[in-house]
Amino acid sequence: MAGYHVPPLEGLVEKFESLPGIGHKSAQRLAYHILDLSKGEAESFANAILEAHEKIHYCSVCCNLTDGELCPVCRNSARDKSTICVVEEPKDVFALERAGEYTAQYHVLHGAISPLSGIGPDQLRIKELLARIDGSVNEVIMATNPTVEGEATAMYLSRLLKPLGVKVTRLAYGIPVGGDLEYADEVTLQRAMEGRQEL
Amino acid sequence: MAGYHVPPLEGLVEKFESLPGIGHKSAQRLAYHILDLSKGEAESFANAILEAHEKIHYCSVCCNLTDGELCPVCRNSARDKSTICVVEEPKDVFALERAGEYTAQYHVLHGAISPLSGIGPDQLRIKELLARIDGSVNEVIMATNPTVEGEATAMYLSRLLKPLGVKVTRLAYGIPVGGDLEYADEVTLQRAMEGRQEL
Numbered sequence: 001m002a003g004y005h006v007p008p009l010e011g012l013v014e015k016f017e018s019l020p021g022i023g024h025k026s027a028q029r030l031a032y033h034i035l036d037l038s039k040g041e042a043e044s045f046a047n048a049i050l051e052a053h054e055k056i057h058y059c060s061v062c063c064n065l066t067d068g069e070l071c072p073v074c075r076n077s078a079r080d081k082s083t084i085c086v087v088e089e090p091k092d093v094f095a096l097e098r099a100g101e102y103t104a105q106y107h108v109l110h111g112a113i114s115p116l117s118g119i120g121p122d123q124l125r126i127k128e129l130l131a132r133i134d135g136s137v138n139e140v141i142m143a144t145n146p147t148v149e150g151e152a153t154a155m156y157l158s159r160l161l162k163p164l165g166v167k168v169t170r171l172a173y174g175i176p177v178g179g180d181l182e183y184a185d186e187v188t189l190q191r192a193m194e195g196r197q198e199l
Numbered sequence: 200m201a202g203y204h205v206p207p208l209e210g211l212v213e214k215f216e217s218l219p220g221i222g223h224k225s226a227q228r229l230a231y232h233i234l235d236l237s238k239g240e241a242e243s244f245a246n247a248i249l250e251a252h253e254k255i256h257y258c259s260v261c262c263n264l265t266d267g268e269l270c271p272v273c274r275n276s277a278r279d280k281s282t283i284c285v286v287e288e289p290k291d292v293f294a295l296e297r298a299g300e301y302t303a304q305y306h307v308l309h310g311a312i313s314p315l316s317g318i319g320p321d322q323l324r325i326k327e328l329l330a331r332i333d334g335s336v337n338e339v340i341m342a343t344n345p346t347v348e349g350e351a352t353a354m355y356l357s358r359l360l361k362p363l364g365v366k367v368t369r370l371a372y373g374i375p376v377g378g379d380l381e382y383a384d385e386v387t388l389q390r391a392m393e394g395r396q397e398l
Contacts, residue, residue, distance in 0.1 A: 008266050012251040015244050019229050028290060030218050034248055035255055035264065042252040045214050046245035049233055052211040053241040056234055065234065067207050091227060 009035070061132070063108045063125040065090045073097075073106055080104035084132060085141040086157065088112050088150060092143065107132065112149035113156055121156060130160065139167045146173060208234070260331065262307045262324040264289045272296075272305055279303035283331060284340040285356065287311050287349060291342065306331065311348035312355055320355060329359065338366045345372060 009031060016027035034042060058064070059071035062084075066072070073079060073093070083104035087093055093106050109124040133140075140161050144150035158168040173191035175184050184192070208230060215226035233241060257263070258270035261283075265271070272278060272292070282303035286292055292305050308323040332339070339360050343349035357367040372390035374383050383391070 005271055006255060006264055006266050008247075008251040008254045009264060012247045015247045020232050021225060021228065026220060028293070029220065031251065032288075032290060033219050034251060037252070039252060042248055046248045048207075048211045048214045049241055049245045049248075052207040052230065052233060053236070053238060055207045056205060065205055065208060067205050072204055089231075091231060094227070 058108075058125075061128075062106050063110060063128055064093050064106060065108075081136055083139045083141065084129070084137055085143050086129065086154075087143045088145055088153070092145075096143065109144070109153065112144055112147070112153040114149040114152075124153070126157065126160070129157070130164075133161065133164045133166055137166055139169060142168065142170045146171075257307075257324075260327075261305050262309060262327055263292050263305060264307075280335055282338045282340065283328070283336055284342050285328065285353075286342045287344055287352070291344075295342065308343070308352065311343055311346070311352040313348045313351075323352070325356065325359070328356070329363075332360065332363045332365055336365055338368060341367065341369045 012031040012034060013024070013027045016022050016030045017024055019027075022030070034045070037045070055067045056065050057067075059066045059069075059074055061070060061074040064071045064073065068075070080103055084107050085096065085102060085104065086107045086109060087096070088109055088111060090108055090110075093108060096102050096106075107125070107129045109126065109129070111119055111124050113119060113121055113124065129140075140157075142154035142157065144153045154170060161168050172195055173188065174195055175181065175188060175192045181189070211230040211233060212223070212226045215221050215229045216223055218226075221229070233244070236244070254266045255264050256266075258265045258273055259268060260273045261270060263270045263272065267274070279302055283306050284295065284301060284303065285306045285308060286295070287308055287310060289307055289309075292307060295301050295305075306324070306328045308325065308328070310318055310323050312318060312320055312323065328339075339356075341353035341356065343352045353369060360367050371394055372387065373394055374380065374387060374391050380388070
């Protein structure tokens with residue numbers, strides 16, 4: 001942009017560009033959109049950012065995001081307390097809740113063990129998970145991602161949890177519903193074959 | 200998200216979702232990214248939105264976006280004053296400045312004539328353009344988009360401008376550099392043929 005500089009606009013473009021998955025062109029488009037908003041709309045956008053940042057923190061039980069002391073799942077007395085589903089990120093809870101099948105508790109680790117990125121067990125919410133394992137919990141479901149890091153985390157946790165006398169399970173691997181065998185990768189097909197069930 | 204509601208988070212996701220080209224999944228990802236920022240970073244993001252909105256307005260001459268009285272192009276006394284390039288949007292000015300070929304003035308219409316969307320000549324910055332046509336301007340280049348609306352706008356303006364005694368030109372049509380003849384559409388090829396030049 002030789003010769004053409006509007007600092008407040010460039011500042012806003014830079015901010016949008018710092019977001020994940022937003023390149024320079026998209027950032028420009030978003031910034032122009034913000035300029036087209038009314039003053040009230042722009043203020044409400046800015047406030048939404050500040051408010052989310054100020055009010056949202058971790059649930060004191062499951063470490064998911066919430067604006068109260070407990071998250072809506074932990075607060076809900078109708079949900080089964082005997083099973084905990086361990087996920088990497090808060091968005092995984094949203095995904096599982098959207099599926100609607102699961103009606104018990106969650107625990108959010110906020111990451112996975114990844115020595116290459118310098119993330120060890122101490123940076124994850126593992127202490128909080130272990131503190132929840134008392135007589136009332138009889139199953140912990142590992143729902144970490146099917147990646148090297150997610151697998152390592154699931155293995156690590158299962159070794160910690162089994163001596164405490166709880167059943168540790170893992171989400172099933174297999175071909176995704178609506179997928180096509182032809183395009184499934186070899187490892188997924190192997191796992192799907194291994195995990196075959198009687199009809 | 201049956202049973203799982205965190206209003207400040209949902210509010211922020213909604214704000215991002217209202218931006219052009221951002222779907223629900225991307226909006227969620229952006230909102231989570233905002234939560235991961237430090238308090239200072241989130242405040243600076245919110246401020247960038249407010250500041251851009253507050254400080255940026257139209258240049259009093261060319262109607263481009265600026266934070267001063269005049270935009271950097273109109274302020275620059277080294278630029279040729281005898282030619283005005285008419286574009287639809289501020290981002291078109293950025294695109295042309297990036298190309299670096301053009302060293303004269305711009306005029307931003309902030310849209311194109313589009314009866315279907317209810318945009319007539321009165322909603323565009325045409326009055327401001329006509330006010331700039333005095334003895335010192337001898338050429339107006341139409342650089343509106345090669346769409347039906349852009350073409351109509353260019354035709355409309357050329358009919359207004361020609362009686363004022365200025366030369367009105369249009370950006371060349373043709374095959375884009377680096378493009379492939381095989382994939383060029385018929386109309387573009389026709390225009391490229393019509394506009395052929397001697398080597």
